[in-house]
Amino acid sequence: xxxxxxxxxxxxxxxxxxxxxxxxxxxxxxxxxxxxxxxxxxxxxxxxxxxxxxxxxxxxxxxxxxxxxxxxxxxxxxxxxxxxxxxxxxxxxxxxxxxxxxxxxxxxxxxxxxxxxxxxxxxxxxxxxxxxxxxxxxxxxxxxxxxxxxxxxxxxxxxxxxxxxxxxxxxxxxxxxxxxxxxxxxxxxxxxxxxxxxxxxxxxxxxxxxxxxxxxxxxxxxxxxxxxxxxxxxxxxxxxxxxxxxxxxxxxxxxxxxxxxxxxxxxxxxxxxxxxxxxxxxxxxxxxxxxxxxxxxxxxxxxxxxxxxxxxxxxxxxxxxxxxxxxxxxxxxxxxxxxxxxxxxxxxxxxxxxxxxxxxxxxxxxxxxxxxxxxxxxxxxxxxxxxxxxxxxxxxxxxxxxxxxxxxxxxxxxxxxxxxxxxxxxxxxxxxxxxxxxxxxxxxxxxxxxxxxxxxxxxxxxxxxxxxxxxxxxxxxx
Amino acid sequence: xxxxxxxxxxxxxxxxxxxxxxxxxxxxxxxxxxxxxxxxxxxxxxxxxxxxxxxxxxxxxxxxxxxxxxxxxxxxxxxxxxxxxxxxxxxxxxxxxxxxxxxxxxxxxxxxxxxxxxxxxxxxxxxxxxxxxxxxxxxxxxxxxxxxxxxxxxxxxxxxxxxxxxxxxxxxxxxxxxxxxxxxxxxxxxxxxxxxxxxxxxxxxxxxxxxxxxxxxxxxxxxxxxxxxxxxxxxxxxxxxxxxxxxxxxxxxxxxxxxxxxxxxxxxxxxxxxxxxxxxxxxxxxxxxxxxxxxxxxxxxxxxxx
Numbered sequence: 001x002x003x004x005x006x007x008x009x010x011x012x013x014x015x016x017x018x019x020x021x022x023x024x025x026x027x028x029x030x031x032x033x034x035x036x037x038x039x040x041x042x043x044x045x046x047x048x049x050x051x052x053x054x055x056x057x058x059x060x061x062x063x064x065x066x067x068x069x070x071x072x073x074x075x076x077x078x079x080x081x082x083x084x085x086x087x088x089x090x091x092x093x094x095x096x097x098x099x100x101x102x103x104x105x106x107x108x109x110x111x112x113x114x115x116x117x118x119x120x121x122x123x124x125x126x127x128x129x130x131x132x133x134x135x136x137x138x139x140x141x142x143x144x145x146x147x148x149x150x151x152x153x154x155x156x157x158x159x160x161x162x163x164x165x166x167x168x169x170x171x172x173x174x175x176x177x178x179x180x181x182x183x184x185x186x187x188x189x190x191x192x193x194x195x196x197x198x199x200x201x202x203x204x205x206x207x208x209x210x211x212x213x214x215x216x217x218x219x220x221x222x223x224x225x226x227x228x229x230x231x232x233x234x235x236x237x238x239x240x241x242x243x244x245x246x247x248x249x250x251x252x253x254x255x256x257x258x259x260x261x262x263x264x265x266x267x268x269x270x271x272x273x274x275x276x277x278x279x280x281x282x283x284x285x286x287x288x289x290x291x292x293x294x295x296x297x298x299x300x301x302x303x304x305x306x307x308x309x310x311x312x313x314x315x316x317x318x319x320x321x322x323x324x325x326x327x328x329x330x331x332x333x334x335x336x337x338x339x340x341x342x343x344x345x346x347x348x349x350x351x352x353x354x355x356x357x358x359x360x361x362x363x364x365x366x367x368x369x370x371x372x373x374x375x376x377x378x379x380x381x382x383x384x385x386x387x388x389x390x391x392x393x394x395x396x397x398x399x400x401x402x403x404x405x406x407x408x409x410x411x412x413x414x415x416x417x418x419x420x421x422x423x424x425x426x427x428x429x430x431x432x433x434x435x436x437x438x439x440x441x442x443x444x445x446x447x448x449x450x451x452x453x454x455x456x457x458x459x460x461x462x463x464x465x466x467x468x469x470x471x472x473x474x475x476x477x478x
Numbered sequence: 479x480x481x482x483x484x485x486x487x488x489x490x491x492x493x494x495x496x497x498x499x500x501x502x503x504x505x506x507x508x509x510x511x512x513x514x515x516x517x518x519x520x521x522x523x524x525x526x527x528x529x530x531x532x533x534x535x536x537x538x539x540x541x542x543x544x545x546x547x548x549x550x551x552x553x554x555x556x557x558x559x560x561x562x563x564x565x566x567x568x569x570x571x572x573x574x575x576x577x578x579x580x581x582x583x584x585x586x587x588x589x590x591x592x593x594x595x596x597x598x599x600x601x602x603x604x605x606x607x608x609x610x611x612x613x614x615x616x617x618x619x620x621x622x623x624x625x626x627x628x629x630x631x632x633x634x635x636x637x638x639x640x641x642x643x644x645x646x647x648x649x650x651x652x653x654x655x656x657x658x659x660x661x662x663x664x665x666x667x668x669x670x671x672x673x674x675x676x677x678x679x680x681x682x683x684x685x686x687x688x689x690x691x692x693x694x695x696x697x698x699x700x701x702x703x704x705x706x707x708x709x710x711x712x713x714x715x716x717x718x719x720x721x722x723x724x725x726x727x728x729x730x731x732x733x734x735x736x737x738x739x740x741x742x743x744x745x746x747x748x749x750x751x752x753x754x755x756x757x758x759x760x761x762x763x764x765x766x767x768x769x770x771x772x773x774x775x776x777x778x779x780x781x782x783x784x
Contacts, residue, residue: 373620375618375619375620376632380725380726381725381726382721387634389632417782419592419779420592426595430596431599433603437782
């Protein structure tokens with residue numbers, strides 16, 4: 001019999017089920033407000049009407065086959081991908097900025113994993129009862145009650161996951177129409193597949209995996225710790241105040257008020273464990289800052305509730321900075337924003353946001369692309385003239401019909417031939433591809449190797465777009 | 479080995495001991511992995527039912543799913559699922575999507591198509607694809623042709639005419655250009671005179687006296703060049719005889735020749751041996767009327783048309 005075998009741990013840790021107790025308080029209210037606001041936006045936005053000339057009346061519609069993305073009054077095209085890239089950069093910088101300042105606030109209040117888990121726990125609590133009732137249900141053998149309550153919970157979770165998935169899909173087509181077709185079995189296969197996958201993942205992530213997503217799956221949660229500094233506000237347990245010399249102690253007779261406790265060397269923590277019971281990540285904040293903490297502030301609410309009931313001062317668990325807590329007598333917590341990296345993130349955020357707003361506000365209502373035809377680069381005509389040809393692509397991105405004038409000031413009159421499209425009328429959202437040719441005599445060609453093409457939208461305030469182009473010719477004329 | 483009843487958090491052994499103390503770890507596969515494996519097995523079973531799967535003798539299980547498409551003969555066919563049928567169904571769908579444009583092409587006049595920006599865009603892209611598939615082998619991808627073999631379609635010289643109707647006729651019926659070899663009927667001196675005359679027409683360095691003699695010969699019944707190339711040597715489009723007074727050369731390698739002597743030699747060679755290679759096949763049988771119409775407008779736009 002070999003020894004030591006028993007102590008070897010398995011590769012996988014079993015999940016320890018977490019049954020969170022509900023709590024009332026400032027941060028709970030904030031979380032609820034964010035949840036209600038985010039859900040209101042997510043679930044109702046696809047149904048918000050918005051009158052449009054030649055597109056479905058939906059305020060936010062991501063028309064992928066049509067390659068047009070309607071966001072209220074703004075129509076974005078694939079060419080505007082820079083905006084999306086910029087938006088992602090801004091979001092990243094904002095995350096860095098906020099995390100450097102107040103820790104994982106995104107995780108605790110805004111992340112969809114947190115929001116959906118929060119709502120799923122709310123469903124669980126409404127059906128199965130408060131924490132002790134849920135633990136009892138978990139431990140008891142399978143019977144009618146357990147099957148009904150657990151089955152009901154999971155059924156509701158799946159229903160809500162389905163609704164979430166369906167809402168997501170509604171952003172990609174005209175919502176009332178897609179909604180009807182979806183239930184008539186006439187929607188596109190992609191819609192059913194997306195809804196199926198999202199229903200499953202939502203159910204699994206918010207119903208079954210919960211904090212494991214944050215702990216094992218989410219990269220953001222992990223790399224945000226890099227932005228933590230001693231000055232960062234995070235949820236902390238005031239160890240000095242809570243433990244004193246002889247540690248925390250339950251509020252037995254003789255330890256009921258602060259004077260008695262301090263006299264006996266005990267801290268303010270009455271070891272009620274409420275902060276542990278409310279924690280959605282299942283950690284004990286009194287063990288210090290840890291990677292599983294999503295900084296949601298529920299333990300702050302829990303501790304404040306207990307402190308109030310004992311008439312102890314609030315804030316044994318609070319948002320505070322490590323540097324402040326390290327002081328012999330900590331000052332009231334405050335934001336330390338005058339730090340180089342915070343200012344840097346702030347400036348980057350402001351500049352990029354400013355540029356994005358500027359870029360969107362001054363967006364051109366037309367898109368132009370001119371390419372020279374390269375096969376052949378030039379043609380010698382019957383009288384010896386040299387001709388180059390160009391393809392001009394114009395897209396009218398505005399919501400009005402626009403007339404375009406194409407000309408060039410660098411070329412002799414009549415050198416530029418636009419065929420039948422010297423003036424071009426384009427309907428909103430439409431584009432045109434036309435051919436232009438430039439014909440120069442050998443003498444003129446010898447002097448011309450570049451010229452500028454002007455495209456002017458006639459009835460728009462936009463200025464003329466000047467496009468520089470090459471003129472190619474035989475080597476003998478160079 | 480009652481001690482081996484370990485907690486799930488520890489590594490188990492298989493429970494055997496050899497040579498007294500030799501034991502074997504029992505590391506079962508992770509549960510999630512096992513279930514993923516069971517899932518793939520179930521997936522395979524479903525797949526066998528839906529799609530063609532197992533060989534059975536000389537045939538195979540064809541699966542319950544099928545694909546309906548319209549084949550090249552216009553018959554509606556339903557087959558068991560296979561990639562060829564899926565491809566055909568995809569092609570049917572694409573044809574249906576293109577149909578409104580092809581219908582417009584069929585019903586509109588050339589002028590209407592050429593003046594409609596949206597149709598013009600369609601012609602430029604559909605025409606490009608058709609041209610690349612059918613015409614580019616000779617006329618090259620951009621229609622620039624190959625000197626000495628295939629005419630350049632992007633210049634403003636049209637052997638047979640550059641209006642819509644003529645281009646259409648050319649594509650439908652094909653063309654055959656021919657010039658007899660004069661080496662057999664004329665003396666070398668006479669051919670040399672003609673060479674200098676032809677060179678003089680487009681301003682190439684030449685001997686004036688020789689050219690004058692050549693001009694007489696050109697317009698005489700002996701050589702009878704004017705029959706085809708016309709009295710002014712500007713060609714005759716009905717038979718595709720080229721204009722000799724412009725700067726464009728298809729058969730004689732004049733633009734590529736470096737010296738004046740080489741240019742003359744190039745012209746001389748064409749007069750001596752004649753030409754019988756200006757052949758373009760007929761496309762009327764191979765392409766649909768709409769495709770030919772699209773190509774007509776496309777080719778018209780390549781060279782600016784007439």
